[in-house]
Amino acid sequence: QVQLVESGGGLVQSGGSLRLACAASGGTFSSYAMGWFRQAPGLERECVGATIKSGSSTYYPDSVKGRFTISRDNAKNTVYLQMNSLKPEDTAVYYCAAAKRLHDLVVVTPDYWGQGTQVTVSS
DSSP, rough: OOOOEOOOOEEEEEEEEEEEEEEEEEOOOGEEEEEEEEEESSOEEEEEEEEETSSSOOEEEEETTTTEEEEETTTTTEEEEEOOOOOOGGGGEEOOOOSHHHHHHHTTTOOOOOEOOOOOOOE
């Protein structure tokens, strides 16, 4: 059983930056692909970044490509999401998740979820 705890959310002005972190425990972190997701009220949860076990390959949807960067530190059992040029439409609860395969993150069917952290971007 993998436990995931997100941190780093908060309130930021439009155009600003935030860095989210997700600490993992209870499993072998380097054996999981990791991803970040978000869900705004009334909308479906979507993947905003995912990385394979080594971190050498990543996935981003067009909505965040060039603004968001996912990275991982397998020595620290932590995955990060650097968010730049934030927009009000980025406002959502952000979740990290773990899966055995990158594909499972892209299609939003991971094995484990964190509890989420709120990100609010003011205009």
